[in-house]
Amino acid sequence: PRMTDRRKTISPISSHDMRKRARSRIPRFAFDYVDGAAGEENAACRSRAAFTRTCLRPRILVNSESRADLSCRFLGRSWSVPFGIAPLGLPGLAWPGADLAFARAAEAFGAPYVCPTPATQTLEALRAAAPKRSMFQLYVGASPDITEDLIARAEAAGFDTLLVTADVPRPGKRLRDLRNGFGLPLRFSAGTLLDLARHPAWAIATLRHGAPRLANLAPYARPGAGARTLAQVMAAQSSGRLDWDVFGQIRRRWKGRLVLKGVLDAEDAALAAAAGADAIQVSSHGGRQLDGAPAPLDVLPAIRAAVPEGFPIALDGGVRSGEDILKAMDAGADFVFVGRPFLYAVAAYGPEGPRALFDVLANELEAAMAMTGRKDLSRG
Numbered sequence: 001p002r003m004t005d006r007r008k009t010i011s012p013i014s015s016h017d018m019r020k021r022a023r024s025r026i027p028r029f030a031f032d033y034v035d036g037a038a039g040e041e042n043a044a045c046r047s048r049a050a051f052t053r054t055c056l057r058p059r060i061l062v063n064s065e066s067r068a069d070l071s072c073r074f075l076g077r078s079w080s081v082p083f084g085i086a087p088l089g090l091p092g093l094a095w096p097g098a099d100l101a102f103a104r105a106a107e108a109f110g111a112p113y114v115c116p117t118p119a120t121q122t123l124e125a126l127r128a129a130a131p132k133r134s135m136f137q138l139y140v141g142a143s144p145d146i147t148e149d150l151i152a153r154a155e156a157a158g159f160d161t162l163l164v165t166a167d168v169p170r171p172g173k174r175l176r177d178l179r180n181g182f183g184l185p186l187r188f189s190a191g192t193l194l195d196l197a198r199h200p201a202w203a204i205a206t207l208r209h210g211a212p213r214l215a216n217l218a219p220y221a222r223p224g225a226g227a228r229t230l231a232q233v234m235a236a237q238s239s240g241r242l243d244w245d246v247f248g249q250i251r252r253r254w255k256g257r258l259v260l261k262g263v264l265d266a267e268d269a270a271l272a273a274a275a276g277a278d279a280i281q282v283s284s285h286g287g288r289q290l291d292g293a294p295a296p297l298d299v300l301p302a303i304r305a306a307v308p309e310g311f312p313i314a315l316d317g318g319v320r321s322g323e324d325i326l327k328a329m330d331a332g333a334d335f336v337f338v339g340r341p342f343l344y345a346v347a348a349y350g351p352e353g354p355r356a357l358f359d360v361l362a363n364e365l366e367a368a369m370a371m372t373g374r375k376d377l378s379r380g
């Protein structure tokens with residue numbers, strides 16, 4: 001007789017639970033890469049603290065019955081929820097095939113997936129997995145030829161939205177990675193081997209899949225260039241010349257929608273709008289760059305006040321629940337991106353995880369809307 005469907009149905013409760021499970025399921029160096037931040041991790045803590053100290057405004061006796069409408073428009077498109085997956089470099093370290101799982105989950109859910117330059121699968125393959133929902137995140141590296149080639153490839157693959165990440169003029173100083181001696185390609189010290197032996201599911205999946213690599217950048221690698229630290233790889237590919245002139249060149253070059261990611265200052269926000277950005281993403285890179293960076297949620301109102309009326313603003317950093325998403329929107333965000341929780345989800349549950357996280361966050365957001373007396377996300 002046919003066996004019943006043996007696919008495990010997973011029912012994670014929250015992004016925090018996913019983080020806990022991720023922590024025990026993947027090697028320490030991989031978890032630290034995902035979970036860590038720059039310096040003393042103050043900026044990362046601050047991003048979270050801004051959410052925990054912010055309250056929503058409860059309203060009663062409104063809309064208790066019908067399900068709130070989570071759909072919204074952003075960058076000229078309709079989305080089923082007002083949040084998506086932030087660009088996450090080297091996600092294959094959280095779980096093999098993570099990028100593809102993200103792209104597929106976003107496409108199925110009707111939410112954006114941002115394919116990062118340092119993806120562990122090619123932008124062409126990821127675009128194909130999320131043909132209606134994907135955007136491309138560009139790092140401007142040391143070589144203008146590589147930057148141009150990446151833009152041309154993104155265009156040819158059919159991406160219509162480009163996010164230029166501007167907060168990496170230097171690689172972030174991530175103490176956990178430095179202490180773990182974490183670099184690319186992965187080196188296997190005695191400590192790493194022990195770490196792998198303690199996390200056999202990850203180790204076996206990774207063996208089967210092959211060690212994660214920066215698939216988009218592989219064509220430009222010099223053969224036999226040898227091992228370099230992650231900091232060196234990142235520096236070459238993400239910390240090239242990027243100023244308002246270069247941003248202007250990219251604006252003229254890119255026909256689609258252009259988003260400047262990594263804005264934390266009201267003056268920069270106004271400059272971005274004047275330079276022809278179609279939107280900005282208020283972000284401190286999850287606290288992984290400048291440890292003294294303010295919380296995105298805290299600076300959002302001043303940034304909102306500094307840009308033209310109706311100028312689209314996305315926010316990321318520290319969003320861990322549906323209530324957080326609503327708080328960000330109340331503070332002036334049109335759209336929200338979620339970073340680490342998607343990595344926790346895939347580390348905790350494999351390819352099924354991202355889809356489950358979309359469900360968790362959407363259900364939390366819907367409940368929060370009901371408890372704040374909202375039927376939909378329209379303002380006013």
Ligand code: FNR
Pocket residue numbers: 033034035047086087088089090116117118137165261283284285286287288316317318319337338339340341343
């Ligand atoms: C990132 N982030 C990021 N941003 C970007 O523009 N390009 C990238 O390649 C990466 N890579 C990356 C890797 C990892 C492991 C993390 C955690 C983050 C930053 C990301 O897009 C986003 O700004 C933050 O993750 C948002 O903060 P939370 O949601 O992680 O708190």
